[in-house]
Amino acid sequence: xxxxxxxxxxxxxxxxxxxRFAVNQETVRQLSLPELAAACGDLGVAGxxxxxxxxxxxxxxxxxxxxxxxxxxxxxLCRGGFLTAADPAGRRxxxxxxxxxxxxxxxxxxxxxxxxxxxxPPGDRxxxxxxxxxADALAELVPHAAGxxxxxxxxxxxxxxxxxxxxVSTLGQALDLAExxxxxxxxxxxxTYHLWWDDRAPAQVERAGRAGRIAAxxxxxxxxxxxxGVLLGRGQLGDGSVDFRFWRELVTAAGYTGWTEVEIFxxxxxxxxxxxxLAETLERFRAHVL
Amino acid sequence: xxxxxxxxxxxxxxxxxxxRFAVNQETVRQLSLPELAAACGDLGVAGxxxxxxxxxxxxxxxxxxxxxxxxxxxxxLCRGGFLTAADPAGRRxxxxxxxxxxxxxxxxxxxxxxxxxxxxPPGDRxxxxxxxxxADALAELVPHAAGxxxxxxxxxxxxxxxxxxxxVSTLGQALDLAExxxxxxxxxxxxTYHLWWDDRAPAQVERAGRAGRIAAxxxxxxxxxxxxGVLLGRGQLGDGSVDFRFWRELVTAAGYTGWTEVEIFxxxxxxxxxxxxLAETLERFRAHVL
Numbered sequence: 001x002x003x004x005x006x007x008x009x010x011x012x013x014x015x016x017x018x019x020r021f022a023v024n025q026e027t028v029r030q031l032s033l034p035e036l037a038a039a040c041g042d043l044g045v046a047g048x049x050x051x052x053x054x055x056x057x058x059x060x061x062x063x064x065x066x067x068x069x070x071x072x073x074x075x076x077l078c079r080g081g082f083l084t085a086a087d088p089a090g091r092r093x094x095x096x097x098x099x100x101x102x103x104x105x106x107x108x109x110x111x112x113x114x115x116x117x118x119x120x121p122p123g124d125r126x127x128x129x130x131x132x133x134x135a136d137a138l139a140e141l142v143p144h145a146a147g148x149x150x151x152x153x154x155x156x157x158x159x160x161x162x163x164x165x166x167x168v169s170t171l172g173q174a175l176d177l178a179e180x181x182x183x184x185x186x187x188x189x190x191x192t193y194h195l196w197w198d199d200r201a202p203a204q205v206e207r208a209g210r211a212g213r214i215a216a217x218x219x220x221x222x223x224x225x226x227x228x229g230v231l232l233g234r235g236q237l238g239d240g241s242v243d244f245r246f247w248r249e250l251v252t253a254a255g256y257t258g259w260t261e262v263e264i265f266x267x268x269x270x271x272x273x274x275x276x277x278l279a280e281t282l283e284r285f286r287a288h289v290l
Numbered sequence: 291x292x293x294x295x296x297x298x299x300x301x302x303x304x305x306x307x308x309x310r311f312a313v314n315q316e317t318v319r320q321l322s323l324p325e326l327a328a329a330c331g332d333l334g335v336a337g338x339x340x341x342x343x344x345x346x347x348x349x350x351x352x353x354x355x356x357x358x359x360x361x362x363x364x365x366x367l368c369r370g371g372f373l374t375a376a377d378p379a380g381r382r383x384x385x386x387x388x389x390x391x392x393x394x395x396x397x398x399x400x401x402x403x404x405x406x407x408x409x410x411p412p413g414d415r416x417x418x419x420x421x422x423x424x425a426d427a428l429a430e431l432v433p434h435a436a437g438x439x440x441x442x443x444x445x446x447x448x449x450x451x452x453x454x455x456x457x458v459s460t461l462g463q464a465l466d467l468a469e470x471x472x473x474x475x476x477x478x479x480x481x482t483y484h485l486w487w488d489d490r491a492p493a494q495v496e497r498a499g500r501a502g503r504i505a506a507x508x509x510x511x512x513x514x515x516x517x518x519g520v521l522l523g524r525g526q527l528g529d530g531s532v533d534f535r536f537w538r539e540l541v542t543a544a545g546y547t548g549w550t551e552v553e554i555f556x557x558x559x560x561x562x563x564x565x566x567x568l569a570e571t572l573e574r575f576r577a578h579v580l
Contacts, residue, residue: 125533127487160450162487163531164514169487197417197452197459224454228518241453243415 019248021285022047022075023278024218024263025054031274033058037070039275043282047075049114049218049261052104060107067108074110075259076153076216077101083137084118084130084167094118095137099144106148112215113145114153114189117177119164130167135177142185153215154178155189160230171195171204178213187215190251191263193234196222196242202250209254217251219244219289220264227267234264237284244289260289309538311575312337312365313568314508314553315344321564323348327360329565333572337365339508339551342394350397357398364400365549366443366506367391373427374408374420374457384408385427389434396438402505403435404443404479407467409454420457425467432475443505444468445479450520461485461494468503477505480541481553483524486512486532492540499544507541509534509579510554517557524554527574534579550579 023036023045031039033054040048048067055063055077067074080101085091098115105113117134124130138152145152156174157166168174171188178186188208195201208214221235221242237244248260262281269277313326313335321329323344330338338357345353345367357364370391375381388405395403407424414420428442435442446464447456458464461478468476478498485491498504511525511532527534538550552571559567 120531125531127489158449159487160448160516160520163512167487170489173489197449197457199417199460199463222453225519226450226516229515230450230520241410241415 019290020047020259021045021282022049022259022261023281024049024078024261025051027262027264027269027281028274028277030270033063033066035274037066037072039278040072041070043279045278045282046071047073047259047261049076049078049263050074050108051078052101055104055108060104063108073259074108075261076112076114077105077108077110078114079116080113080152081115082118083115083134084121086121086124086133091137095140098137098141102141102145102148102150105150111149111151112153113150114155114216116155116157117166117168119162119167127162127167131173131177134168135180138177138181138186142181146185151184151215152186153189154186155191156194158194170198171201171208175204175208175213179211183212187213189216189218190214191218191220192242192244192247193220193222205250205254209251209256212255214251214254214256214258216261217256217258218261218263220262232265232267234266236264236266236269237262237281238288248289309580310337310549311335311572312339312363312549312551313571314339314368314551315341317552317554317559317571318564318567320560323353323356325564327356327362329568330362331360333569335568335572336361337363337549337551339366339368339553340364340398341368342391345394345398350394354398363549364398365551366402366404367395367398367400368404369406370403370442371405372408373405373424374411376411376414376423381427385430388427388431392431392435392438392440395440401439401441402443403440404445404506406445406447407456407458409452409457417452417457421463421467424458425470428467428471428476432471436475441475441477441505443477443479445481446484448484460488461491461498465494465498465503469501473502477503479506479508480504481508481510482532482534482537483510483512495540495544499541499546502545504541504544504546504548506551507546507548508551508553510552522555522557524556526554526556526559527552527571528578538579
C-alpha cells in the first residue's frame with residue numbers, strides 16, 4: 001500500500017496526482033446515505049468518505065451494498081481514535097471501540113480508518129505522556145487492523161484542538177507516531193484545515209510521501225471569525241486563506257496519487273440543500289484545487 | 291540587554307529565575323490606571339504590562355508619573371505590529387503607528403514593545419510573503435526603536451490567529467525573524483497560551499535564551515470550549531491544560547531572569563471586581579507557577 005488508500009488514475013481531469021475529487025459525508029450531512037449516493041451519481045462523483053454513526057444507523061452491510069451498487073469508492077471511514085485515556089477501563093473501552101471501527105471499515109470496503117487520537121484526560125497536563133499512550137494503543141490495534149486489510153491513518157489536528165480532541169498537532173508528530181509501524185499498517189492524513197499555517201508541514205509532506213504514508217488528503221478552507229467551540233467553522237473551498245493548489249502540488253510532488261476528499265464541517269452549508277452544496281463543492285474544487 | 295526587559299532579582303520568593311509576578315493590564319481591564327496602581331500597591335505587585343489605548347487615554351506623561359510615584363515597573367507595552375500590509379499606503383501607516391508605539395513605550399519607561407505582527411491581507415493566501423514583509427518592516431523600525439532604548443519583541447501567536455492577527459505562529463518563526471537583527475534590538479515573547487501545545491517550543495526557548503532574546507514571558511491558561519471569535523477565551527492560571535511550572539523552569543533554565551507577566555483576556559474575569567481578580571491571579575501564580 002503506498003500513498004493512497006485506493007488505486008486507479010484520475011479520470012477526466014488530465015491533472016495527474018491528487019486530482020480525484022471525493023466528498024466526505026459530513027460536508028453534506030443533511031443527505032441520507034441513499035441521497036448521497038444518488039447525488040454523487042448525478043454529478044459524476046466517484047468517491048465518498050463516510051462516518052461511523054450514519055453507517056451504523058444505515059447498517060454496515062446495507063452501506064456496503066449501497067456503495068457497491070452505486071459504483072462508489074469509499075475513500076475513508078472517520079473515525080477511530082480517542083486513545084489517550086490513562087485509566088485501564090477507559091483504555092480498554094477505547095481499544096474495543098477502535099477494533100469495531102476497523103471491522104466497520106473493512107465491512108464497507110475501505111482500507112483507510114482515520115484516527116482522531118484524543119486530547120488530554122480531565123485534569124491531565126502531560127501532552128508527552130498522552131502521545132506515548134497513543135503509540136501504545138496503535139501497537140495493540142495494528143495486528144487486528146492488518147488482519148482486516150485496514151490501514152490506520154493518524155490525523156494531526158489543528159493546535160486549537162490539542163486539549164480536547166487530539167494531542168497530535170503537527171504532521172511531524174503524526175509521522176513520529178506512524179513511523180513506529182510499517183507504512184502499510186499506519187499512515188497519516190494530510191488535511192489542509194489543520195496544517196495550512198505550518199511552515200514545517202511541506203517538508204513533512206515530503207517525508208510522508210517518500211515513505212508511502214499519505215493515507216488520505218483532505219481539504220477545507222480556513223475562515224474567521226471562528227464560531228463558538230470552533231468545530232463547525234471550516235470554510236468552503238475558496239472562501240478562506242488556504243492556497244489549495246500549493247497543497248495539491250505538494251502531495252502530488254510527494255508521490256500521492258489517491259483521492260482528494262473535501263471534508264467541511266460548516267453550519268451554513270448544512271442548512272442548505274445538500275445536492276446544491278455538493279454541486280457547489282465540486283465547482284469550487286475545479287476552480288480552486290485543479 | 292539580555293533575557294529580560296528589566297534588571298533586578300526576585301524579591302521574597304527565593305525561587306530564582308522567572309519568579310517575579312507582573313500583571314498585564316488587560317487581565318483586569320475593568321480597573322483604571324490609578325485603580326490598577328493602587329491595587330498593585332496594596333498587594334505588593336511591582337510590575338505591570340500596559341496597553342497603548344488606555345495609556346493614550348490617560349496620557350503618556352501622566353502614566354509615566356503615575357507608575358513612577360507608585361514604584362511600579364512597566365514590564366512591557368502592548369502592542370505594536372500589524373506589519374503585513376502589501377499596499378504602500380497601508381505599509382506606511384503601519385510603520386508610522388509603530389514608531390508612535392515606540393515613542394509611547396519610551397515615554398512610559400519600558401524597554402519592551404510587544405509586536406503582534408499581523409495576519410494575511412484580505413484575499414491574500416501567501417503566508418511566506420507576509421512573513422517577509424514583517425522582516426522588512428522590522429528593518430525599518432529597528433533604528434528608531436534603538437534610538438529610544440526600546441527593544442521590539444516579536445510574539446508568536448497561536449496558529450488559530452494565523453490568518454487574521456499574526457502569521458508568526460511558532461517561537462521558531464519568531465526567532466527566525468528576530469535573529470536577522472542584534473539581540474538587544476529584537477527579542478521574542480514566550481507566551482504559554484500561544485505555545486503550550488508545541489513539542490518543538492522547548493528547544494526554541496533554549497535557542498532564544500542562549501542568544502539573550504527572551505524579552506518577555508507571559509502566562510495564560512488554555513481552556514475549552516473556546517468562545518466565538520476565540521480572542522477572549524484565555525483561562526485563569528490553573529483552570530486549564532498548561533503546565534506552568536514546566537514553562538517557568540524552561541525559561542529559567544534558558545537564562546531568563548525577568549518578569550513573569552500574567553496576561554489573560556477573559557470575559558468572565560472582566561465582569562468581576564478587578565481588585566478581587568488581581569488578588570486571585572496572584573494567589574494562582576503562587577499555587578501553579580512558583
